[in-house]
Structure formats: C-alpha cells, structure tokens
Amino acid sequence: MKKNKNKTKLILIIAFSTLAFTQTSIAQITKIRGKVMDADTKELLSFVTLAFKGTSIGTITDSKGEFFLETRGATDSLSISYVGYDPKSVAIRKGQYQEITIELKAASFAIEGITVVPGENPAHPILRSIIKNKWKNDPDKLESYSYESYNKLEVDLNNVDDKMKQRKIFNQFQFIFDYVDTNAITGKTFLPIFISEAISDYHYQRSPKVDKEVIKATKISGVKNESVAQFTGKIYQKINIYDNYINVFDQGLVSPIADAGLFYYKYYLIDSAFIDHKWCYQISFKPKRKMEPTFTGDFWVNDSTWAIVKAQVRLADKVNLNFVNDMVASAEYQLINDTLWFPKQISLFVDFNLTDKTTGFFGRKTTAYNKVRLKEPIQDTIQSLQSNVVVQEGALKQNEEYWNKTRPFELTQKEAGIYRMVDSVQNVPMYKTFIDIINMFVNYYYVVGYVEIGPYYKTYSFNEIEGNRFRVSGRTSNKFSKKIMFSSFLAYGDKDNRFKYGLGALYMIKKKPRQAINLEYKEDIEQLGQSPYALTEDNLMTSVLRRNPNYKLTLVKELSGYYQKEWFTGLSNTLNFSYRNIYSSDSIPFKYVSGGPELNKVTNFSLTLNTRWLKDEKFVTGEFDRVSLGSKFPEVNFEITGSYKGVLGSQFTYAKLHVNYYHKFTINPFGYTRFIIDCGKIFGTVPYPLLQLHEGNETYAFDRFAFNMMNYYEFASDQYSSITLEHHFQGFFLNRIPLMRRLKWREVTTGKFLIGSISDKNKKVLEFPYGMGEVSKPYAEAGIGIENIFKVIRIDATWRLTHLDNPNIEKFGIRAGLQIIF
Template sequence: MRKLSKGLVLLLFILMGVGISQPVFAQVTKLRGKVIDADTQEPLPFVNIAFKGTTIGTTTDFDGNYFLETRTPTDSLHISFVGYKGRAFKVLKGTFQTLDIELHSEAVSLQEIRILPGENPAHILLRKIIARKKKNNPSRLESYQYETYTKMEMDLNNIGEDFKNKKIMRQFQFVFDYVDTSVVTGKSYLPVFITESLSDYYYRKSPKLEREVIKASQMSGIEDNASLAQFTGQLHQNINIYDNFIDLFNKGFVSPIADGGLSYYKYYLTDSAYRDGNWSYHMSFKPKRKLDPCFVGDFWVADTTFAIDIMKMRITKDVNLNWVKDLVSTNEYQKLNDSTWFLKKQNLFVDFMLTDRDSTSQMGFFGRKTISYRDVKLNVPIRKEIVKLENNVIVNDDALGKEATYWDNARPFKLSKRESGIYAMVDSIQNVPLYRNIIDIIQTFVTGYYTKGNFEYGPYYKLYSFNEIEGNRFMFGGRTSNDFSTKVMYNAHLAYGDKDNRLKYGLGFLYMINKLPRETFGMQWKHDIHQLGKSPNAFTEGNILASLLKRNPNNKLTMLNQFEAHYEKEWFQGFMNTLKFRYRDISPTPIVPFVSPNGDLPIAGIKASEIELRTRWTRNEKVVMGEFERVHFGGPVPIVNLYLTMGVKNLLGSNHEYFKADLSVDHTLELQPLGKLRYLATASKLFGKVPYPLLSLHEGNETYAFDPYAFNMMNYFEFASDQYVSLSLEHHFHGFILNRIPLFKKLKWRSVVTAKGLWGTLSDKNNGALTNSEAKMIFPAGLSDVKDPYFEASVGIENIFKFFRVDAMWRLNHLEPNPNQDFEEFGIRAMFQMTF
C-alpha cells in the first residue's frame, strides 16, 4: 500500500479510531458485576437492573453478569427478579464501579399451577417477528434521509502499573491521567486515536442511490486528511439485524432474528413491560452450538408491530474469529409512526487481542464506535444537487477544522471532563519521538518503504535477490514522500547483477490532477528484467521471496525496455477509464529464444507500440485512499474490467499491427452459513498476427507460494492462445466443516477449496508450434496451445497459526510426459495471510 498517511496506516492496521475535546462536561457512570443466589452462590440469569425512575437498565446474561453505562443516571439502582427480594443500591455518578450482588429468595404462596405440554412461547413470538421482518426492515423503504453523528475510538487496554513503570514509557507519563476502565471487560484503557464526523445521508431504492455528505470531521493526532474523513464516513452503516446474516470482519454472523434462527439459537421469553408507551416483550438468546458464528444477548420487541426496540448482541467466547477477544453490538430503534421504526443509535465495542493468551496483563486494543441518527425523513424527494454528486461519499470543503463551539452543538451528548481532554492528549503523543519511531516502523512494514524527510527508501524486500540470469541481484530505490509533495510523486531505482554484469534502472512520476474524483497522469521508463506470463498478483521481479520460494530454475526472464504514459479519469465513484500508451522492446535469452519461422534466423528483439483503453466498473465499493494510491476492498456487485488494446505499426520501430479485447468479471458472493465464494471469469480475443510474446501467455506459477490469480500447477511458457476463456472458483467455508470435528474445532482451522479451468485456441497464423508455421516466430520448446482444456483443483486449510494457508493441489489433465516441461501432478502451495 503506497503513500498512505501515518494516521491512515495506523487506522488500517487495527481498523478502528476516535476524536474529541470540549468545555461542556457530562458525567459517565459505569457499572458492572455479577448477580448470584445468596444461598446457593449460583449465578442468576435474566435479573432486571435499572436506574430508579428511568427506562435505563439491562438484564444479567446466562452467567449472571451485567454491565451498564450511561450519561444520565439517577443516584439509585434497583434490582428485581421473580422469586427474590428486590434490592436497591446507591450509585456514585461519574465513576466506574464493580457491584456484585447477592439476592435472597422470597417465599411466595401460589395457587396450584398445571403445566401442559405445548410450544415454547418464545418460539411463537419469534415466528411473529420473522413474519414482520420485511415490513420492519429499514431497507424496504423507498427512500429516506437523516443526519448521522459517528464517533470512533481506538484504545490501548490493560494499562497496569508494570507497564507505566517501564523505561520505554518515561516519555509518555503525562498520558496516564486519561486512563479509564471498560464497563464491558473491566480492563483499564488509554485512548490513542480519535475521530468523529457529522454527515447527511441520503438513500433511494430505485433507481439505486446512496450519498453521504460529510459536513464536519475531526481527527486527533494527525494532519487534516479529507481522504481519511471520507473513509471513516463510510463505516456508519454496517449492521442490520433484520438481515439473516450480519457481516462482521468478513464473517457472516447469524442474526438472532434470522429466518432460520431456531436452527442456531435457543430462545427464552423473560419479561414484558411498557416501554415508551409500547407494550413490549423481552427475549434472551444464546447459540445451540459452540464455534458457530452466533451471538448471545437479548432484545425488546414491541407488541402488534413486532419491531425490535433495542437489541444487545455479544459474540460467544468460542467463536472462530481471529484477533477479536470480545465484541458487543447494541442497536436501538426509534418509532417514527404507527408502523415504522428506524435506527436511533448503534454502539459497537471490539476487544482486539494479538494472542490467545487469556491473561489480565496481556495488552491489546479496544475499538469503539458510536453512531447516532436524527432528523430521519421518509419518502422525501432527494434534492437535485445531491443526486448530481459524483461520489457516494463527499467531504465538504469546510468540513475540516470546525470550531469547538460547532461540535458542542453538533454532538447528541455532552462530553465528560475526562473526554474533553483526550483530544489534546492524543495530539501531544504525536510529539514524542518514541511514538513517531513506532509509527515509522509500522509504516515501513506495511508499505515496504522507510520514510526520511522528502524521500522514501525501498522497498526493503527488493534490496537483494538472486536468479539464474543475474546471479546475485542488488537493488536500491525509492520515491519522494508526502512531505516533498502531495501533488507529484517521483520514483527511481538502480539494480545490478554480479553474473550478467548489467546495470538496470527505472524512473517515473505520478501527478495527481484531482483526488476526488480521481484524475492522474504519469510516465514510467524501465530497463530491467521481466517475467513474461506472470499474474498481476505474482511476486515482482527482484522480490527476495520469489528467489527463496522458487520450485524451478528462475531462468525464463527476459530483458525489457519499456515506456508507459497514462491518463486516468474517474467519472464517478465506481466508473473509471485509463488511457495508456506503452512501448516495449523485449530481448531474447538462450532459454527464451526469438527465432524466425525458417528456424535459422535469430531475431534481435521485439518492438511493440500499443494504445490501450481500460474501463473499470463496479458499485458501492469500499475504498481507502492515500495521497497517491488507494486500496480497493470490493463491494456488493461484481468488478468488471474491459481492456481494449491496439498495436500501432511503424511507431517507434514497431512492425506489429493488432487489436486485442480482454474482459474480466471478479466478485465475491456471501453464501452464509456456507462461507463465501469468489469467482473470476475472464475472456480474451486477439485480432492480427503477432510474435508469441504478444500472445496471451497464460499465467503460471513456478514458486511454492499460492497465487489466487495464477494457475499454480502450470509453468511459465507452457500455454499460449489468441482467444480464450477461463474460470476460477475459490470457496472459503469459514469453519463450517472443521468446526464440527473435535480436533479441528480446537485448532480453529478453516477449509478452502479451489477449481480453475482454461480453454483457448491458436489460429494457424499465430501457432509457432506447427511444423509448417505461418507464425512470425517459432515457439520455444514446451510452449503449445490449450485447445484441450486445462484444469487444476486444490483443497486447503487456512488460519493455521492465524497467518498461514496451505493447499494440496492437483493438476487434473495435460499429464503426458514432456521433456521440455518439468511439471508436477501434485504439489503443496502456501501463502501468508491475515484474516479475521
């Protein structure tokens, strides 16, 4: 990932954040504890706990635990449970308190009760909720708009005295005045990153339209960054309890009110009461099986409409999810009219842990997000100026740098005294040299470059490598940093091989004409080695991992002189064109010879001049942008790429005239509870007569690293075509299978399967493998067409030690012995990956 700000790198590293500071104070009261039977010492579930005279309260979970946090408590807490004597306690406002409670049973004289067999009343209520889901789901509405306030915070947790007294923390002693305690976990924490935003959001069902206009945004500890403001703005709508599956950390959790909820949950009807003028029922739920992606929690549902009033969900302890120790989501709704309920507030709390050790001294991170919805309007026409906006998320020109008085009025709640000082404290951390050094290390690891002043040195993984052509390869390179300019970035590199004794180099620039919508212009010159027929995901030339993980001699490299110039224009979010001119001069080697059809006349090189038009289309894609580059996270619809390439004859020495069209469709389908399926379909057609380096040389992989975009059991220079279709399928089961096997259940491994197929043909004029070839160039030994389709498949295990995936792969056909291709029928491939 390139040229991202330090704040954005930190945000991506843990995917959460926060920001605040004001002179008007409120008190935050926090309570947590456990309720038990005074005689048996057994935990009591479903105990009602509420502030006296209010509807602010909670119930104990199945283990008798509770937690409660509010800004508007009374000074008295009331506890009640059927069959037990009620109790009341004084509460200290504005503090954290642990309050463990013992309840004494109460003798009650009851008349005879006759219990007859019948259906669980909770199941009857659940069926009514499911029957009204479509009507109560906000996504059914034709259009709506609202104002939303989003606050996100990242905290360092488990701050103990040992940590405070460490030598490395001497420069940070001033921050410990802001240590607080989490009501959810009881861990101490220290805020280290804050952001908040105020937006107007617009939605229309048909024709589909989504717009978010960010009116105000502030982030502590980093420079004003419109791109980061845009990214954090997109995070406000990611949990809809009315969906059957809720996407959290790329894993589909079963909603407690899913259509098939009875297959995953046990339900308990525990109470009924008036809430804000509505007769409501209280229901608790917990998973039937361990490791299933489910929640434990409770909700209140209104009678008659059977709309959810408030729902609290918490992931189970044994769920197969990496890095996340705990997660709590609270969704509160507001009644707009007699038949429509809409979101009022969402809270998300995540406890990130880097290890599985259950230790009170193990440090980690909290991610906290609060979203408030107000001024909700239904079926109101969206203004024309909003419809005409070119991007889904727009940051107003005056959104950054709002005064403190603006935020006082914008927030739906007042800040506590502690919160009011956090913003300045977090900013102060940035001035500590040690903190800046830590961020530099993280940024170097993520981007591959070390930043010093106006220059970024790297990438570090290309400093040294080796191959059969160059021998030991040494490279030094870099690019200008954001401190040099946020409009133009220059890059350059030098490389030298001690075997071929040749100097290689490259240099170029990228000019940012406009960031939103994106518009760029750039040029690049390269005189270096190149691997023909590699996938876009393969290790780049000079990468040390390509040298260490090779499974065949790395000798099919060619020397390339290449010039590229491009103009890129994003017309609106999701639709982009790139116009590119490319000149290539490719030189042969003894392993990759260029020989004329008569078989005895070597060709010094291939020169080709191309004009290419790229079109990329998708919708509602999640994108994170730095100053020059951006990272795409996909979206709900396929990504369609169309490349149209024209070879121009007699331009810069080129003597090849041709036209080529390439089409690809890439998409990931959520097939919960079975996991997710990613498919990539491609097709290509070349018109004209060209030498084989300009054909489609199908992407092989000659390393032991798994490449999702390549045929991993295919070699380089094995198959070529001038027209082809291919399909790649990869299904991740997310533990659906292995979670049900005792041994693998503990390991938390996950299964994955892939299947890939390719079919292509060569016209006689381009088939350099024919005896009487009409082609411009004879194929090197081992290269042929693929008119007999090629297939390969694999079965793999991922989440090994949380970082590794290993696949057992089979080449299913083209198994005839070939003295010119040393292929494998069966192989093991592995890859490093970080997934939740």
C-alpha cells in the same frame, strides 16, 4: 507515510469502520461490571433484571450470571429483581467505574401444589410474529427516508498497566496516562488514541436506489484528510438486526431474529413492560451449539407491531473470528408516526486482541439518529451526487460552538481532551520515530527526510541468470512534494555482471476525482507470463520458494506511461503507452519458423485504453497511493490495445481486446466466493512473446490469480477464456468437529479452467520454446485447502486435471501463502 501518510494510523480505524451497529446530556459516564448470585448457594443467576432506579436504563445477567452497564444517565442506586428472590437495591458511585457482586436472598412463601403441563416455548410464537412482520419493520424495506446522524468513533489501546507506563519508550509520553480509563464490558484498562465525530444528512430511497450521505461537519484527532473523513460517517457501518445474516469481517453471523433463528438459538421469554407507552416483551437468546457464527443477548419487541424496540447482542464464545476478542452491539429504536420503530441510537464495541492478556485495541462506534423523515421525496441535487459519500466544503472547519450545539450529548472531560492529547503526542520526537518504524513494516519503505528507502524485501534475491542480485531503490517522500513523486532503482547480479536500473515519475493533477500522469523507464529482467499479483522475481521469498530453476527470465527495456482520469467514484479510464524491447536468450530464443538468423529482440510500441467500473467503491487515499476497500458489486475491466508496424520501430500490427470480471460475494451461512472470468482475443499476426502467455506459477507460494500447477511458457493463446472459482467456507464443516474446531481452521476450495487457441499464422512466426503449446484442449486444476492456520497461514493441495503428459509438470502440489484475515 507515502503515498499514504495516514495509512498506518488508520488500519485499525478502517477495519473497525467497515462495521457498525444512544442520548443523554450528563458529561459523566457511569460504568458497572459485576455478577449476581444466590446468597446461600453462591450459584450464579441468569436473566436477573437490573435497572437504575427511576429510569428505564438497565440490563439482564447473561447465562454466566454476569452483567455490565455503561451510561451517561445513571442514578445513585441500582434496582435488582428476579422471580423467586427478594428484590434488592444497591448504591452505586455515579461517574465512576466499579465492579460489584450482588447476592440475592431466595423469597420465602408457601404455595399450593401445581401441575406443570408441557407446551410450546412462549418465546417461539413471538419470534414467528417478528419474522412474519420483518418486511414492514425493517427500515431498508421502506420506500424512502432521511435523517440527520451523529457518529462518534473512538480507538483505544487496551490492557494499559503500570508495566507499560514504566517502559523507557514511554518516558516522553507520561502525560497520556492521565487519560487511562476502564471498560465496563471487559474490565480492561484502556488509553484513547483516536477520536472522530461527524454530523451527516443521510438519504435513502429503495427504488430507484438512492443511498447518499452528506457529511456536514467532521472532527478527527490528528488527521486532516477528506478521504478519511468520509469513513467517520454512517454509510459504511451498516449492521441491521432485521437481516438474516450480519456480515462482520467476511463472517456471516446469524441474526437472533433470522428466519432460521430457531435452528441456531434457544430463546427465553423473561419479562414484559411498557416502553414509550407500548407493551413489549423481553426475550433472551443464546446459541444451541458451540462455535457457530452466533450471538448471545436479549431484545425487546412491541406486542402489536412486532418491531424490535431495544436489542443488545454479544459475540458468542469461541466464534471463528480472528483478532476479535469480544464484540457487543446495542440498538435502541424510536417510535415515528405512532407506527414505525426507527433506530434512535446504535452502538458497537469491538475488542481487537491476539489474546485476552496482550495489548490490543478497542474500537467503539456510536450513531444517533435525529430529524427522521419518512416518505419525503429526495431532492434532485442529492440524487445527482456522483459519490455515495460527500464531505461538504468546510466540514473539517466547524467551530466548537457548532459542535456543542449539535452534539446529542456532551463529551466527558476525557473524551474532549483526546483531541488535545493526540495532537500533543504527534509533536513528541519519539512518536515520529515510532511511526516511521511501523510504516516501514506496513508500507515497505523507510522515510529519511525527503526520500523513502524501499521496498526492503527487494534488497536481495537470487536466480539462475543473475546469481546473487542486490538492489537499492527508493522514492521521494511527501516532505519533498505532495504533487510529484520520483522513484528509481539500481540492481546488480554477480553472475551476469550486469547493472539493471529504472526511473519513474508520478504527477498528481487532481486527487478527487483522481487524475494522474505517470512515466517510467526500466532496463531489467522479468518473467513473461507471470501473474501481476505474484511475488516479483526480485523478491527474496520468490527465490526461496522456487520449485524449478528459473532460466526463463528475459531482459526487457521499456519506456512506459499512462494518463489516468477518474470520472466519478467507480468509473475511470487509463490510457497507457508502452515502447518495449524484449531480448532473446539461450533459454528463450527467438528463432524464425522459416529459418534464417535468430531474431535478437522483439520491438513493440502499443497503446492501451482501459475502462474500469466498480460501483460504490470505497477508498482510503494518501497523497499518491490509495487503498481500495472494495464493494459489494463486481469489478469490470475492459481493455483495447493496438500496435502498428513501423511506428517507433514496431515490428507487428495487431489489436487486442481484453475483458476481466471479478466478484466477491457472500453465500451465508456457507462463507463467501470469489469468481473471476477473464477473456481476450488478438487480431493480427504476432510472435509468441506478444501472445497471451498464460499465468503460470513455478513457486510453492499460492497465487490466487495464476494457474498454480502450470509452468511458465507452457501455454499461449491468441483467443482464450478462463474461469476461476474460489470458495471460503469459513469453518462451516470444521467447526462441527469437536477436536478440530478448537484450531479454528477454515476450509477453502478452488477450481480453475482455461480454454484457448493459437491461429496457424501466429504459429508460423517464431518457434515456440520447448514445452509450450496451445490450450484448445481445456486446462483445469482444482484444489482444497486449509486457511487460518495460526491465523495467517494458508496451505492448498492442488491437482492438475488435464494435460498430464506435458513435459516437466507436476500432477499434484502443495502451495502455501501468508494472509491476514478476520
């Protein structure tokens, strides 16, 4: 859809692609799911070893006695062994899904009496050796390396059953059910709906830091977009078992070999064997406590290097992670130069579901590593690449012969058919209608041929100035043009009996790196001093959630535009111009301090140059809009604004400097923090509408970027500094309270601080509205809240700490918000 036609199709793909955690050639996958029990007592048995006969492909049962196996390298029988029981072999059906229950007979033999002497858990000294040697075994600690990687990403619709097949909506899609399969991990049926593959050259250097990926070939079902193609590579899916915490959707999950692993896990030494002619130990682990951010699983470790050789981790039961019903990651390592165990194949499986029974999605990612080279100098041409991920020209056009030769394994018949199936689905009229409806809810616009109608949430609202406000708005669709977009709106209030309107045009000069021109004109009312991220005044939710009658709206006529140029990923400049007339009203009059007739309007023409820097930022780009996926680095914005009296009717000469710093970072295991610093200074003499009107909030909706206990027009400054600190504990405390942890609520705290001043010359231009003043005495507010209520609701209790004698203020308030978080 607009401006991001592929956005709806890719929501699940991108959510899954911000993660990640093996090489056979048989184009059949054998899937086994089952349990092992005592033949006499029917007790489920933990840590039973199962392996395909004649191979090293196998697994162990978990603490519940359950297991799963999924491989392209199966043989015709499965060998089972367990201390104290007779070994057993069972026949299996290659290339099929099967569920089996295995019963083991206890071995009968006589032994002499033994004495058990207490001592240290034998797994603990092994774990300490792993931790001690992480610095030399962690690939990220190497000086440099490079390799060729193969990545396969698949998204599947799960819990597909006969009832779904019989629904009328699928009458035109019956052919897709030929691709239904069963997942060995969950036992759920699924239907593949997306598949992508990529071949990349990856280059890493620790100092100076180089982290580059060149995608040589990529193949995506139903999507031909290079900005999407970059997410089929490896660089955005970094999960490293050697890290103390593995960040999954803002949750810092404790690695089983974390430095503090003994505090979180119980370990069991269960086996030892040769792997690649190296003696290795197998250790199983499980959480010590419920609902902590941990895994279950096992790993193999070499007894001389203490490097991980194989590992499989599974999300522990009831971890406080939304919409993720299950997650399994497995890793296999290869010996390089007889000293270093480097990743060979890493796989990730995620089950996205509201509940175990509802229809949801599987996300599956497999990465294979080939042609690994250590300590080789990285070419200057690679180091000089402006983006961390580069899609090579022609990467989307590689033929089938190339893929058959380059893939580390052959696709199954169903996997290969997904490309054809998805393309066929997109040609079905019902599919196009379905996508349009979904797009309407995701993007707030409904596509009708050459136009898009919306955003729908602005169709009706109400306020004290306009009464009932009705609005019709829209913009041209991608079908009209992929280079230029026109937009417009028309609104009417039945109380002021006045039409408002706006027109706009956006022209894309270049999409990568981004270069665009925008021009807009509007005649409408707006709330001065409102956070740019707040609910807009013509939003129905703003009308419903208002805590004060709003008489402070102001009529504004504005012609504005910008030229934006992105120099390379992360660095851009935007040159804005604004010709703006702000009109006085009964509630917000413009009266000279010196007396005389009231000023009808403030006219101002200004130019602003914005410089924005966000290192390693990632985007999903549509034809016009793009969605930022952020970065682990801070974002910095620096702006210079200037206006000169007499130019296009400007009434004042001034200059303004503005700096904003935003950083989101994790503090495992205590959650993550958002930190914002905002500073500005105005040089010259200006009336109060041109001062910095600090962002208040007169609704019950929580606004992260506003002062939630401050009123509009309460404080203004010509020089100011503010700090916002918001910390999300991710259930760190509530998860430890037996009854509360079932709710999966999460704690959040906020603190906001502001200090500023107004020079005497600016106080003498226009009389300030009632209640407005400066903030030379600092303003502060603090709050505590609970988020993740029903997975989408956040409620904050907020206290105003200073300026408690100001008129018409609240000292305490409850604010609520809707948010989708994992």
